[in-house]
Amino acid sequence: MTLYLENTTLAQIVPDNTLGTERSIVAPINPQLDRIDGGATRGTNLFHSFSEFNINDGRTLEFSNSTGIQNIFSRVTGQNPSNLFGTLRVLGDANLFFLNPNGIIFGPNAQLDLRGSFVGSTASSLLFSNGTQFSAKNAQVPPLLTVDVPFPIGLQFEGVPGAIQVQGSNLQTQQGKTLALLGGNVNLEGSYLLSPGGRVELGGIAEVGIVSIEGDSSNLRFSFPDGVLKADVSLSAQSKVDVLAGGGGNITINARNFNLSEESELIAGINNNMGSQGAKAGDITVNASDAILIKPEIESSGTIKKSGRITNIVFPDATGDSGNIFLNSNILELGDGAEINVSTSGKGNAGDIAINTRNDIFLAGGKLINGVSQQAEGNSGDIKIITDSLRLINGGEINASTSGNGNVGEINIRAGSISLDGINSRILNTVSKESNGDTKGINIDTNILSVKKGAEINASTSGIRDAGKITINASNMLLDGDNSKIVSSVSNGATGDSQGIEINTADLSVKNGAEINASTSGRGNSGSVTINADSVSLESRGQNPEKKSGIFTSVSRDAQGNSGEILINTNKLEVKNGAQINASISGKGNSNNIIINARNLISLIGEEEIPQRQDELTGIYASVSENAVGNSGDIRINTDILEVKNSAQINTSMSGLGTLGSIIINAEKEASFDGGSAFIGVRETGNIIEASNDKRDRRIEISTGSLYLNNGAQLSASTLGKGDSGRVVINAQDMISIDGVGRGNKLTESSGVFSAVESQAEGNGGNIEITASSISLKNGAQIRASTAGSGNPGTVVINAQNQLFFDGIASNGQPSGVISLVEATGKPITGQQTARGNIKINARSLSLTNGAEVNVSSLTSQPGFAGNIDITSPSIRLDRGGIKSQTTSGDGGNITLKVQDLLFMRHDSQISTTAGLAPSGGDGGNITIDASKGFIVAVPYENNDITANAYTGNGGRVTIKPKPEGIFGIEERKRETKFTSDITASSQLGIDGVVEIAVPDVDPSQGLTQLPDTPRTVAVNDGCQVSAGQEAVQFFDIGRGGTPPSPDDLLSVDTSLMEWSPFFAETTNSYKLETTNNSLRPDKDIQRKTFTSNLEALSTTQVSSFTAKMSPSCQSR
Incomplete structure (x- = not known):
């Protein structure tokens, strides 16, 4: 807003009488020039005092001074602000301090013409170290108590200081001098403040306080007090503060709110065609107790005016180092087009950007840039940020990069929370194409980190040399959305390594197409990805189905280099719904291992709708692609519980040339695959190539x-x-x-x-x-x-x-x-x-x-042989089961069974080795059953077979070594029958084989007593006579009847019992047993009941006892 008055209304210079005989004198020189003479001289200081002080447009006012004067102190004791629309000049080299507590207005044509420094202030007085003051509000108080007044130590502000307004003015000091505007609110509108290689200080205080003056007459600096309410400072309408030179040049802003808008600028650095080896530019410092706002202005009509910028640079034809930018505030907001830039475009290094805000840094399209520009030679500095909250949206960017020849500094961020939201909202630490330099990397410490909707954190090289490491320490971390990513990469055409990514967090969530990626597409190695977290969740695809969420390392097509290791240490890892952990080779190089240590659980859960392409499945992958040359790494998993569901995979594969990695899983409690898989394999285009001294044990x-x-x-x-x-x-x-x-x-x-x-x-x-x-x-x-x-x-x-x-x-x-x-x-x-x-x-x-x-x-x-089956087990049970070896044309394989206790067969069970299913050659294989300490039991009439057959070749050999009397329910036959249980070794067109049942050379009847063939008379006690109508008892020899062959033998488990059946003389041998006993009565016949057993029904358990019907007296005994 323009506040100056028309020239006709302005009062001119009116000295007051506070200096007595040493009062100021206005001497007209010509219609456009007035000179100020007189004043009070104390040592090297000259004091002037006025009740009104104004300069009309087109006029000049000059202060004269005698030789030796270093400082001119001028005050306005009246009640009106000073309107300076013309030129303010100082004859000689003295500094000019101009105080008007009511305000100072610089009009559109205002100028400074002096060889010393200029301090314009709305402070009420100047303070001196001897306790005296030069006051504009208490002018009647004697200000000068000594003959020699020292250099002032401060500016005293009282009440509500007046504003300083610079409206369309061009204010300039000489090389290396100070230009300071210190008041209440300080506003620059369409103005230009220039102090080449010097110092510009803008500051405002809104209450009682003292601004300290530091340095001396040749180097003026100011220090604002803490705990004092400050006023606002603003630059608008393309205003500029410029201290560019061949070295030096500082800008300092102290305010409550600092507002830089409408393409306004603070600029320092080494100017074109200036500087020298070792030259260094000064710093830009902005201290705002509330906010630093650099953003577009939106007018009531809806017109958007561009943002401003703060720049400290080395220009293209300059030599020397740029200075730093320091921003300290409660809030920093950079809108669309706003820029904080420290860079070198010439020969020299760029300084640092250091930002410290208590609450919030908000980059809504604004940028923090620290870099080495194209054709430049030098290193960029660091970007250091400390804040409670850092937010980047709408293309907000923090960028430390090199496009020339030089290294890139480090990005260090310490924040309570960090949010990157939207495409091109990013933190970059990069080496550009055809550049030569290393990046130092990105370090982030925060409680919460959120990277969403295409935002990214990127440390990469596209030139020559290496990309730095990304290190993130966060309590909670979220990556969400297509192209949202953390990337460490060697780009296409680059030569160098990326240093990888390290993340330390409590909870990491990567979903909806977001990724963590360390890759190489050039000539160099990609770094490792290391994650230490309490829990890690990788979930879902993005809106573009090709975008998989996950953690990736890769060597891209046409690249040469090795991919780094993926190391995850966590309590719980979840990978689901299309997400992946993937280490791949598509160029020339080796992929490193994937190592996952999850103390509690690893869960891989695929999508309900299963993708057609295997490489699209949820899972963990290590692969060498088609046309690639290199070795895939291992997948190593350590956890308590592993679950792999719904077509999820753990997969190492080779489709190119090289060697294949292994899958090694240690799941202490449980590994569960439910519709999921673990795969290790050579694909159709794969070719395993190994050095003779580097054979790898590929395995799951x-x-x-x-x-x-x-x-x-x-x-x-x-x-x-x-x-x-x-x-x-x-x-x-x-x-x-x-x-x-x-x-x-x-x-x-x-x-x-x-x-x-x-x-x-x-x-x-x-x-x-x-x-x-x-x-x-x-x-x-x-x-x-x-x-x-x-x-x-x-x-x-x-x-x-x-x-x-x-x-x-x-x-x-x-x-x-x-x-x-x-x-x-x-x-x-x-x-x-x-x-x-x-x-x-x-x-x-x-x-x-x-x-x-x-x-x-x-x-x-x-031609050839089928493989062999070798089974050793105390107990083998087949119930509609089979042990088989068969060939189409070759020889049948061998089957060897070592059975300690029992081989049991029923319901069409088969032990078979068959050769020549087609009408062609091949001998039957051999079957060897060693049951020398056990039994072979097959239920009769259930078609349980032991066969070694052939078609045109010879039958095989069946060798059975049973325990004596240890084969039951199956027997040798020439040919198999449909319902019986058979042992065969036959050939349809060739020579039958051999069946050998090698019973050990032991007489099973040795030591036994033969029962008599005829009944004997048995005397029965009268008390035990059989009642009338009751049957007597007969005993028959039915063999073992369920007892073991020897008292030393145990009964076998899993036996087959047959029901009692009626006796048939033609199939059963029976023996009647008669005994006599003198104590029994022989004259009583004993009625008998007959029990029979079918000899083919064999039992290895004891026959149940029975009780004949007896008289009650016998039963009672």
Whole structure:
């Protein structure tokens, strides 16, 4: 607002009489010039006093002074403000202090013409160290008590100080001098304050207080008191405060509110074509007890006026270092287009930006910039921020970067809360394209960090040299929305490393397409991502389905370098609904390991609608992509409980050239896969290449208390390309439970553990090694090693301290069980004669029921052998179960069973090795059953068979080593029959095999007494006569009848009992027993009751006792 008056209304210079005979004198020189003479001289100081002081537009007023005067102190004791519309001049080199408590107005044509410094103030008096003062309000008080007055020490403000207004003025001091405007409110409108290499101070006080004067006549500085209410300072309408020079130059603002608007500017630094090596510009300092506001002004019409800026720079043709910018306030707000900029565009370094606000920093499109510009040579300084709240919206930016030759400083932020919201709202620490320099990184300490809606924190290099590390310490941390990210990267075309990301927080949430990413797209290594948190949650895709939430390290296509490690230490990790943890190689280089330590829980939960592409599934991935060259890292997981659900994955894969990483899981209490999977494999385009001295043990290794695989869950090691698949190793202290087939579009996939060489692949399958207390496979669940390509399926080794229980067939027809399979397209790998895998099982008990199988098969037309089955268990129970080996054209595999207690078969159970399912060659395999300390029991007429058959080849060999009298319900036959239980070794077109039942050379009747063949007369006591109509008793020899062969032998569990059946003479041998006893009465006949047993109904338990009908007297005994 313009407050000056027309020239005709202005009073001119009116001296007062307070200085007595030393009063000021106004001497007209010409119509446009007046000179001030007289005044009181004290040492090097000259004092003037006026009741009115105004300069009309176009006029000049000059102060004369004698030689030796350093300071002119001028006061206005009247009641009116001073209107300075013309030129204020000082003859000589003295500084001019001008005091008017009522206010000072500089008009549009106002100018300063002096070689010293200028202080314009609405203070009431000047204070001196000797206790005297030069007062404009108490002018009658003698101000000068000594002959020699020292330099003043302060400005005393009283009441409500008047305002200082600079309206369209151009006020300038000489090089290195001070220009200070200190009053109540200080307003610059369309004005220009210039002090090259000097000092400009603007400040306001709104109540009683003292502003200290520091320095001396040649270096004036001011210090505002704490605890005193300050007034406002504002610059508008393209006002500028400029101290640019070849060095030096300071700007200091002290205010309650500092408002910089409408393209107004504070500028310091080294000006064009100035400076020298070692030169340094001064600082810009703004101290606001309330707010620093640099933002657009919106007029009532809706017109938006641009923001201002604060700049401290080294210009393009300059040499030297820029100074710093210090901002201290309660609130800092930078609106759209506002800028705080410390940079170098010439030869020299940029200073620091240091901001300290008690409450809030709000960048609503405004920017904090510290950088090295293009073509510049020098380093940028740091950006240091301390605040309670930092908010960036609408493209708000904190940027420390280099586009030239030089290093970038560090960004340090300490805030109670930090929020970045919206696209281009970001914190950057970068090396630009074709630049040469390192960045020092970003350090953030806060309670709450929120990065949303496309905002980012980015430390990257696009030039030559390295990007710094991002370190974040936050109590709670949220990344939310598409392209919201924390990035440490080496960009395309860059040469250098990124130093990675470290996050320390209580709770980390990354969702809806947000990401934490350390990558390289150039020539250099990406840094690691390290997260230490109480809980970590990665969730959901963004609005763009291609945007997955997660944590990523990568080497991009055409890049050369290694990706860093992903290390997560937490109590709880959740990855769900499309989110991923992913370390990938698409160029040339190695990916590092993914290591997750979660003390309590790791939960991976996929989406309800399962994506078609496997790499889109929720999970943890380490991969080498197609056309890439490099090694994938391991995935290492340590937790109490691991759950993987709804098609979520843990996956290491090779689609390029290199080696494959492992998946190593240690879940102390439980690992549960419900429709989820762990996969390690070579893809169709993959080719495993390893140095001879760097062979890697590729594997899925799980150590846990209990393992559960349900609803199509799989642990799978496979190769679809060139190279061996890895091993699968499982150690469970308690149980392993595998159940069912998949859901949705995975109904054909069984739950299970798999090692596979797929069609067109070249390589061997890895072994499956499982150790547990007990293992259960149900409803089509499988443990399977297979090959459909060129190579052997792996060996399956299972050790169960207690029970193995395999049960059922899935709805898709797949049986539960352990499978080793060479499919029709399978063939030996180059240099090998056959493709086959083996199964080895060791358990306390093995149960195969309802279609479950242990199966080694070769369906290929290639010559060779099926694999072998080797089972050691005290108890093997088959109930509609099978132990099978079969081939299409090769020799059948061997089956070896070592049974300590019992082999039990019923309901169409099979132990078979069959060769030549197709009409082609192949001999039957061998079956060896060692039950020398146990029993072999098959329920008759239920078609339980032990077979070693062939088609055109020779039958195999069946060798059974039973315990004496230890085979029941099954017998050798030439051919199988439909209803009987058979032992066969036949061939349809070839020579039959051999069945050998090798009973140990022991006489089971040794030491026994033969019962007589005829009855003997038995004397019965009269008291025990059989009542009339009652039947007597007969005894028959029915064999063992449930007793063990020897008193030293124990009865076996799981026996088969047959019902008593009627006696038939033609099938039963009976013996009548007669005895005599002198104590019994022989003349009484004993009536007899007959009990019979079918000799084919065998029992290993004791026959139940019976009681004949007796007289009551006998019964009472």
